[in-house]
Amino acid sequence: xxxxxxxxxxxxxxxxxxxxxxxxxxxxxxxxxxxxxxxxxxxxxxxxxxxxxxxxxxxxxxxxxxxxxxxxxxxxxxxxxxxxxxxxxxxxxxxxxxxxxxxxxxxxxxxxxxxxxxxxxxxxxxxxxxxxxxxxxxxxxxxxxxxxxxxxxxxxxxxxxxxxxxxxxxxxxxxxxxxxxxxxxxxxxxxxxx
Amino acid sequence: xxxxxxxxxxxxxxxxxxxxxxxxxxxxxxxxxxxxxxxxxxxxxxxxxxxxxxxxxxxxxxxxxxxxxxxxxxxxxxxxxxxxxxxxxxxxxxxxxxxxxxxxxxxxxxxxxxxxxxxxxxxxxxxxxxxxxxxxxxxxxxxxxxxxxxxxxxxxxxxxxxxxxxxxxxxxxxxxxxxxxxxxxxxxxxxxxx
DNA sequence: AATAAATGTTAAACTAGTTTAACATCATTT
DNA sequence: AAATGATGTTAAACTAGTTTAACATTTATT
Numbered sequence: 001x002x003x004x005x006x007x008x009x010x011x012x013x014x015x016x017x018x019x020x021x022x023x024x025x026x027x028x029x030x031x032x033x034x035x036x037x038x039x040x041x042x043x044x045x046x047x048x049x050x051x052x053x054x055x056x057x058x059x060x061x062x063x064x065x066x067x068x069x070x071x072x073x074x075x076x077x078x079x080x081x082x083x084x085x086x087x088x089x090x091x092x093x094x095x096x097x098x099x100x101x102x103x104x105x106x107x108x109x110x111x112x113x114x115x116x117x118x119x120x121x122x123x124x125x126x127x128x129x130x131x132x133x134x135x136x137x138x139x140x141x142x143x144x145x146x147x148x149x150x151x152x153x154x155x156x157x158x159x160x161x162x163x164x165x166x167x168x169x170x171x172x173x174x175x176x177x178x179x180x181x182x183x184x185x186x187x188x189x190x191x192x193x194x
Numbered sequence: 195x196x197x198x199x200x201x202x203x204x205x206x207x208x209x210x211x212x213x214x215x216x217x218x219x220x221x222x223x224x225x226x227x228x229x230x231x232x233x234x235x236x237x238x239x240x241x242x243x244x245x246x247x248x249x250x251x252x253x254x255x256x257x258x259x260x261x262x263x264x265x266x267x268x269x270x271x272x273x274x275x276x277x278x279x280x281x282x283x284x285x286x287x288x289x290x291x292x293x294x295x296x297x298x299x300x301x302x303x304x305x306x307x308x309x310x311x312x313x314x315x316x317x318x319x320x321x322x323x324x325x326x327x328x329x330x331x332x333x334x335x336x337x338x339x340x341x342x343x344x345x346x347x348x349x350x351x352x353x354x355x356x357x358x359x360x361x362x363x364x365x366x367x368x369x370x371x372x373x374x375x376x377x378x379x380x381x382x383x384x385x386x387x388x
Numbered sequence: 389a390a391t392a393a394a395t396g397t398t399a400a401a402c403t404a405g406t407t408t409a410a411c412a413t414c415a416t417t418t
Numbered sequence: 419a420a421a422t423g424a425t426g427t428t429a430a431a432c433t434a435g436t437t438t439a440a441c442a443t444t445t446a447t448t
Contacts, residue, residue: 063340071332084329087322093333116318123317124310128281130324135278137331138265139287144338145371146257149435168395177339182435184397343405362425376405378427390448397442405434412427418420 006051006105009077013125020119027111033098039080040096046085048106052078055102056166059094060174070175073099073163079129099167149178150186200245200299203271207319214313221305227292233274234290240279242300246272249296250360253288254368264369267293267357273323293361343372344380 006028007021016024033039033055040046042062050057052074059080060070071094074080085092089109107115115122143152153176157164164172173183200222201215210218227233227249234240236256244251246268253274255263265288268274279286283303301309309316337346347370351358358366367377 061336061340067340069336069339071335083325084332087325087329093336120314120317123314123321127317127321127324130321130328131277131281134324134328134331135281137328137335138278141265141331141334141338142255142263142287144335145263146255146261170395179436180396181398181437185399185435188397364425373406374426375407375428379405379429382427391446392448393444393446395442395444398440400438402437403434404436405432407432408430410428412425414425415423417422 005053005077009051010125013128014121016119016121020121023118024115024122027115028105028107031104031106033102033104035098035101038095038097039104040082040085040092040094042093042095043091044085045089046082046092046096048108049079049081049083049086049112050074050096051105051107052076052080053103053105055098055100055104056163057096057098057102058167058171059096061094068174069177070171073160073167073171073175075163075166079133083130099171144177149176149182150189152176153183153186199247199271203245204319207322208315210313210315214315217312218309218316221309222299222301225298225300227296227298229292229295232289232291234276234279234286234288236287236289237285238279239283240276240286240290242302243273243275243277243280243306244268244290245299245301246270246274247297247299249292249294249298250357251290251292251296252361252365253290255288262368263371264365267354267361267365267369269357269360273327277324293365338371343370343376344383346370347377347380 007016007024010016010024030053039048039050039057040059054076057074057080058070059072059074059082060068062068072080080096082092082094082096084090085094086109143155147155153172156172156176169183169187170180173180176183201210201218204210204218224247233242233244233251234253248270251268251274253265253268253276255265257263266274274290276286276288276290278284279288280303337349341349347366350366350370363377363381364374367374370377372380
């Protein structure tokens with residue numbers, strides 16, 4: 001029963017009857033992606049939202065100079081997608097790419113709409129998920145404005161210890177909004193300070 | 195019928211029966227605040243969410259050096275609050291202050307919870323509102339990373355022409371994440387370029 | 389084991405944005 | 419009309435973070 005983790009996760013927010021669980025399981029699909037594969041590509045319409053079972057993805061924006069800006073990482077038990085594209089079914093602004101082999105559950109736009117009708121309680125579930133994501137996103141804006149790169153790096157390390165060990169440093173730098181060279185400098189400073 | 199703008203706004207997302215409209219109106223309250231008054235203060239639990247009828251508010255974080263960092267402005271037909279504090283009923287990270295005399299509708303945490311039970315359709319409404327807010331918040335993160343202060347200022351001017359004329363420049367600077375002196379420099383550069 | 393590809397480091401020259409400080413303008417109160 | 423406080427400007431000195439470029443280390447491939 002590979003979908004179990006999703007049901008467990010949902011149970012933290014709402015309770016589902018057995019019948020509702022069945023409906024839910026009938027509407028989702030389990031998939032495996034390889035490291036490097038894209039779940040969403042900038043310009044395409046994002047057709048699914050994804051719940052990660054194992055592995056890791058990055059969501060990034062590629063600017064006109066060809067520079068990657070990482071908006072978020074997602075690991076086990078996280079949701080990912082290009083929400084702007086998914087909710088409006090318009091071309092995506094961002095890419096979502098697997099940076100490890102990744103197992104996930106995907107829900108299509110149509111299945112998601114049907115689920116909201118058949119299990120209205122899911123509106124509440126997704127509302128809460130999105131509320132939390134918004135709070136985190138606003139916190140990040142404030143941190144970027146009020147803290148130095150070094151402070152942001154220390155917070156990242158504290159908040160996401162599991163992620164840092166799994167991804168290359170240049171991606172951490174991109175997530176922090178600095179160059180890899182500068183992150184390297186910060187790290188050597190931190191070692192000297194100890 | 196001062197609550198009408200809220201009903202009209204909600205009708206863009208979901209349809210309500212007359213009975214539901216009455217329940218809704220019975221749970222909300224209409225208020226007037228003066229320029230300078232606070233709707234939420236950092237450290238207090240945020241007890242309401244606010245729908246602005248007229249006027250303008252700013253939501254800001256005050257850092258340890260006493261510097262203000264503006265997270266968002268809200269004008270007519272916008273929602274505002276400290277969402278992290280409101281949803282968890284925990285002390286607020288941010289302040290929300292009126293920068294003009296402001297008329298608004300406020301919904302208390304308890305009323306909001308009761309409304310979700312009595313009118314489950316509102317889950318859908320608020321889910322959609324929060325989804326949009328999250329998309330906007332993520333876009334702002336990307337802009338802060340991938341664009342210069344001048345570019346961000348031009349976009350702000352384009353996106354919020356109505357707001358720029360109503361607020362002092364030093365608040366625009368704070369919203370853009372730069373000093374007022376640097377915004378002044380950008381503006382004089384833009385005049386020379388014309 | 390050797391090679392190539394990807395990732396990480398160091399340092400010098402540079403630049404976008406900050407800090408400080410003095411002054412200018414505008415709005416509000418007396 | 420003068421005075422006060424709030425907002426905006428200018429410029430010089432500074433700094434956090436970037437750019438460029440050369441080299442080092444790790445990981446994956448043959």
